[in-house]
Amino acid sequence: MNNVMAYAAFDPKKPLGPFTISRREPGINDVQIDIKYCGVCHSDVHQARDEWGGSIFPMVPGHEIVGVVSKTGHAVKKYKVGDKVGVGCLVDSCRTCSSCKEGLEQYCENGSVPTYNGLEKDGKTPTFGGYSTHIIVHEDFVLKIPENLPLDAAAPLLCAGITTYSPLKHWKAGPGKKIGVIGLGGLGHMAVKIGHALGAEITVFSHSERKREDAKRFGARNFVVTKNQNEMEALTNTLDLIINTVSVELDWNLYLRLLKRDSSMVILGVPSKAPEVSAFGLIAGRKSLAGSLIGGIAETQEMLDFCGRNNIVCDIERVAIQDINTAYERMVKGDVRYRFVIDIESLK
Numbered sequence: 012m013n014n015v016m017a018y019a020a021f022d023p024k025k026p027l028g029p030f031t032i033s034r035r036e037p038g039i040n041d042v043q044i045d046i047k048y049c050g051v052c053h054s055d056v057h058q059a060r061d062e063w064g065g066s067i068f069p070m071v072p073g074h075e076i077v078g079v080v081s082k083t084g085h086a087v088k089k090y091k092v093g094d095k096v097g098v099g100c101l102v103d104s105c106r107t108c109s110s111c112k113e114g115l116e117q118y119c120e121n122g123s124v125p126t127y128n129g130l131e132k133d134g135k136t137p138t139f140g141g142y143s144t145h146i147i148v149h150e151d152f153v154l155k156i157p158e159n160l161p162l163d164a165a166a167p168l169l170c171a172g173i174t175t176y177s178p179l180k181h182w183k184a185g186p187g188k189k190i191g192v193i194g195l196g197g198l199g200h201m202a203v204k205i206g207h208a209l210g211a212e213i214t215v216f217s218h219s220e221r222k223r224e225d226a227k228r229f230g231a232r233n234f235v236v237t238k239n240q241n242e243m244e245a246l247t248n249t250l251d252l253i254i255n256t257v258s259v260e261l262d263w264n265l266y267l268r269l270l271k272r273d274s275s276m277v278i279l280g281v282p283s284k285a286p287e288v289s290a291f292g293l294i295a296g297r298k299s300l301a302g303s304l305i306g307g308i309a310e311t312q313e314m315l316d317f318c319g320r321n322n323i324v325c326d327i328e329r330v331a332i333q334d335i336n337t338a339y340e341r342m343v344k345g346d347v348r349y350r351f352v353i354d355i356e357s358l359k
């Protein structure tokens with residue numbers, strides 16, 4: 012399997028365009044996947060524009076990949092040709108450190124291998140993501156997509172789904188818990204759907220009035236427009252957990268005030284510059300400011316199965332690969348309901 016058609020970023024300031032990549036032949040433990048759809052995560056924009064520094068170009072983004080198995084290495088046990096599968100943000104890890112042994116490959120102490128904008132374990136082969144027609148991945152990093160979920164709307168579960176499911180489970184979202192979700196974008200709308208399905212009461216914090224009805228439709232009990240100071244103050248000391256998905260700088264101190272004693276705000280969004288946090292805001296009330304990175308492979312499968320049982324998928328807008336640059340512009344403006352998903356057929 013050489014020459015695979017793809018779309019790439021060549022430079023942080025230039026639009027993405029067509030590119031041909033070379034992928035390895037499947038090894039004995041590898042699965043070859045014909046990609047059908049790939050979600051567009053805000054992290055794709057951050058990395059294609061080198062907003063976090065250290066980006067590797069040319070870059071083929073995309074880590075919300077779904078497709079169908081088209082070939083397997085002879086030692087592959089879990090998958091066969093024709094299976095509906097997915098690949099998320101990771102394609103390998105060391106498998107020996109304590110995090111890997113606990114199924115937390117995303118925190119691999121020797122550095123996990125990201126699906127794109129990284130290097131394979133050989134330290135020199137760049138990884139290329141899902142804005143492409145095929146991908147070859149070790150079976151341990153391939154996920155099974157539940158049969159009842161439509162492939163296109165399931166694609167964003169591979170990042171937006173697991174990134175919100177993991178902290179909701181870790182911080183014990185469930186009945187009787189009041190949870191705030193800041194930002195109703197790709198991650199945020201999944202946090203609402205999953206948090207609601209776990210039985211928690213969800214309050215959405217949004218920077219405009221526009222998404223109120225959608226938030227309710229996804230299962231939120233309350234909706235607060237963040238510039239409305241009275242509504243914000245009325246929630247002081249009421250929340251058990253806040254999931255912050257916003258990709259731009261916010262005043263985190265305003266939200267720490269809304270937490271009950273001993274509660275946490277978990278940062279998922281990655282603004283280029285972190286805001287200043289008042290020590291008193293944490294000390295008074297023994298509060299925690301935490302972060303969380305995607306999720307491990309076992310937990311990603313658990314999330315997919317949970318979404319299958321509860322019929323949870325993303326609200327998506329399907330786009331052709333030729334429209335990716337417009338999709339990026341719209342995403343940066345917050346103009347997406349609620350995830351762009353690339354139809355990979357348009358690449359062929």
Ligand code: NAP
Nearest residue numbers: 053054194195196197198217218258279280281304305345
């Ligand atoms: P997204 O779809 O663009 O959503 C971000 C949301 O931020 C917007 O929908 C918007 O919601 C809100 N927002 C607040 N103020 C805004 C402003 N001034 N301009 C634009 N939007 C504003 O992005 P996403 O894909 O959910 O990703 C969110 C962040 O999480 C990104 O930084 C991404 O890199 C990061 N991420 C982290 C992980 C992880 O493992 N921790 C994984 C994936 C992504 P409202 O309109 O409701 O305010």
Ligand code: ZN
Nearest residue numbers: 052054170171
């Ligand atoms: Zn992502």
Ligand code: ZN
Nearest residue numbers: 105108111119
């Ligand atoms: Zn490891």
